Amino acid sequence: xxxxxxxxxxxxxxxxxxxxYGDRNVVDSLSFQACPGRVTGFLGPNGxxxxxxxxxxxxxxxADHGSVTVAGARYRDLPDxxxxxxxxxxxxxxxxxxxxxxxLRILADAAGVSRxxxxxxxxxxxxxDAADRRVGAYSLGMRxxxxxxxxxxxxxxxxxxxxPANGLDPMxxxxxxxxxxxxxxxxxxxxxxSHLLAEVELLVDxxxxxxxxxxxxxxxxxxLREEATWVRSPxxxxxxxVVQGAGGVVDPADGGLVVRGLAIEEIGQLVCDAxxxxxxxxxxxxxxxxxxxRWTSSPDAEDSEExxx
Amino acid sequence: xxxxxxxxxELRKLATTRMPLAxxxxxxxxxxxxxxxxxWGTDFDGSKTFVSTSADQRSLIxxxxxxxxxxxxxxxxxxxxxYGHGTVIPTFxxxxxxxxxxxxxxxxxxxxxxxxxxxxxxxxxxxxALALTTTEFSFMVSTAGVVRVLAAAxxxxxxxxxxxxxxxxxxxxxxxxVTGTVLALIVAPPLTVQLINDASSWVPAPLAIAxxxxxxxxxxxxxxxxxxxxxxxxxxxALVPALIGMVTVGRRDVV
Numbered sequence: 001x002x003x004x005x006x007x008x009x010x011x012x013x014x015x016x017x018x019x020x021y022g023d024r025n026v027v028d029s030l031s032f033q034a035c036p037g038r039v040t041g042f043l044g045p046n047g048x049x050x051x052x053x054x055x056x057x058x059x060x061x062x063a064d065h066g067s068v069t070v071a072g073a074r075y076r077d078l079p080d081x082x083x084x085x086x087x088x089x090x091x092x093x094x095x096x097x098x099x100x101x102x103x104l105r106i107l108a109d110a111a112g113v114s115r116x117x118x119x120x121x122x123x124x125x126x127x128x129d130a131a132d133r134r135v136g137a138y139s140l141g142m143r144x145x146x147x148x149x150x151x152x153x154x155x156x157x158x159x160x161x162x163x164p165a166n167g168l169d170p171m172x173x174x175x176x177x178x179x180x181x182x183x184x185x186x187x188x189x190x191x192x193x194s195h196l197l198a199e200v201e202l203l204v205d206x207x208x209x210x211x212x213x214x215x216x217x218x219x220x221x222x223x224l225r226e227e228a229t230w231v232r233s234p235x236x237x238x239x240x241x242v243v244q245g246a247g248g249v250v251d252p253a254d255g256g257l258v259v260r261g262l263a264i265e266e267i268g269q270l271v272c273d274a275x276x277x278x279x280x281x282x283x284x285x286x287x288x289x290x291x292x293x294r295w296t297s298s299p300d301a302e303d304s305e306e307x308x309x
Numbered sequence: 310x311x312x313x314x315x316x317x318x319e320l321r322k323l324a325t326t327r328m329p330l331a332x333x334x335x336x337x338x339x340x341x342x343x344x345x346x347x348x349w350g351t352d353f354d355g356s357k358t359f360v361s362t363s364a365d366q367r368s369l370i371x372x373x374x375x376x377x378x379x380x381x382x383x384x385x386x387x388x389x390x391x392y393g394h395g396t397v398i399p400t401f402x403x404x405x406x407x408x409x410x411x412x413x414x415x416x417x418x419x420x421x422x423x424x425x426x427x428x429x430x431x432x433x434x435x436x437x438a439l440a441l442t443t444t445e446f447s448f449m450v451s452t453a454g455v456v457r458v459l460a461a462a463x464x465x466x467x468x469x470x471x472x473x474x475x476x477x478x479x480x481x482x483x484x485x486x487v488t489g490t491v492l493a494l495i496v497a498p499p500l501t502v503q504l505i506n507d508a509s510s511w512v513p514a515p516l517a518i519a520x521x522x523x524x525x526x527x528x529x530x531x532x533x534x535x536x537x538x539x540x541x542x543x544x545x546x547a548l549v550p551a552l553i554g555m556v557t558v559g560r561r562d563v564v
Contacts, residue, residue, distance in 0.1 A: 059405045060398065061562035076405035087402055093395030095326055102325040106396075109318035110403035150399060 007072020011189035017066035028213040041204035042193040049213035082111040086151035096136030121149040140167030230284035232256035319417035340432035347440035363449040364527040372430035372462040373517025377469035380422030384473030389486035419467040426466020461520035471547040478554030
């Protein structure tokens with residue numbers, strides 16, 4: 001089998017990547033995988049190392065340790081990288097005096113892509129009417145569309161997108177989401193970093209969350225959102241003690257407890273064995289925002305909240 | 310080694326902004342200044358001895374030293390702004406082996422610099438020839454002499470552009486790259502000559518003059534190297550910063 005076809009089955013594999021600037025670990029022993037056929041959200045607060053990790057994936061920055069493979073090879077070893085990976089890293093990586101069409105033609109020249117494809121992607125992102133205007137006159141949303149057009153120009157099976165929805169209006173966000181979902185459905189590997197948690201919940205299949213360069217959570221969106229269990233009982237202090245004794249993590253909330261680290265069946269059995277009356281035991285799909293804040297607000301969170309995929 | 314697609318892409322980058330027009334405007338101004346000097350300028354004694362011989366006229370139209378400086382600034386701005394605007398990112402994504410991308414950049418700015426030299430020299434020749442019709446002297450430089458002046462300016466422009474591009478790749482900031490190029494081409498040479506007198510023939514301006522086959526006396530210099538030597542040394546002036554730029558780009562993260 002063609003090594004590229006074989007490699008594409010692996011998607012993006014990040015293994016023990018560490019990157020230090022000065023005495024600061026920007027990325028710290030980070031490992032995760034973005035799989036083909038799925039949209040993987042890459043989340044973290046500002047300065048958490050997302051953009052640096054993406055640049056390491058694309059050989060724009062060198063890792064001090066570890067490795068990243070895209071479609072089974074280091075980016076620099078891909079025979080025709082722009083035909084394999086499309087990337088959108090910066091919303092303003094354009095010369096303001098150049099037209100959108102000329103910007104794409106420059107990319108097409110370098111990638112050996114035809115002029116017809118330039119016109120095609122301009123139409124796909126809704127910029128055909130503005131294609132001959134200077135990019136300096138574009139809105140942020142139009143620049144994002146142009147950047148996305150550049151990313152998909154080579155029709156690549158892997159996409160790495162840094163904040164692609166920034167500056168887009170609701171219709172633009174919807175169209176972008178539909179396009180990415182459609183690409184993933186066709187077997188593409190899509191890695192998207194974003195701050196828009198509500199949008200992430202609608203878009204992604206899998207999540208990778210980092211804080212201070214370290215992995216704090218990864219797994220499917222469904223796993224991560226249903227991880228907690230909501231418990232109510234008249235003997236809440238006794239229940240809390242029993243659950244914590246078994247390794248669970250509890251958070252008091254609205255007269256009950258939110259329990260993490262134990263499966264709902266385990267909690268039920270513990271409570272039964274302890275003879276504690278229960279008024280409610282249910283899955284608790286907390287909002288992604290709530291979880292994200294928990295993962296990223298505590299300095300110790302990265303050690304305690306890791307979730308295997 | 311460079312790859313035609315990358316070179317085409319880099320040439321299109323240069324051709325799709327207004328920067329080349331700005332440089333053509335500068336060349337037109339320089340030609341106009343030369344024409345004005347011929348029309349209204351005189352020597353100390355009120356005569357026009359400075360255009361009275363073929364050698365004097367050739368010295369006047371030898372555009373090479375201007376070409377080095379102007380094309381140097383062109384190369385510095387063209388490359389440094391790539392980093393400023395972030396447009397270098399898609400370039401490096403297309404060519405993760407960065408030396409190929411940098412070579413393509415150098416190839417494109419060398420082409421642009423050569424055109425600056427050629428157009429600048431042609432405009433100057435034309436302006437001086439037209440201005441001479443207002444004086445008692447005719448245009449006396451032979452066709453072969455004009456061809457050599459044009460060729461010298463073309464070569465000097467290409468070399469200057471590569472030198473500026475090398476500085477731009479190291480500095481990555483248009484303002485800093487322009488300053489660096491001015492330091493390298495305008496400030497450093499006279500200082501070097503003051504420290505090492507024998508270096509006077511080996512700095513860019515006299516090298517470009519030597520390439521144009523200008524008589525040393527007409528150019529008011531003691532001596533000039535032969536054309537081949539001038540060509541090699543001018544190439545070294547360009548290649549050293551270009552090589553430093555290429556190594557630096559290969560080793561540094563794109564942030």
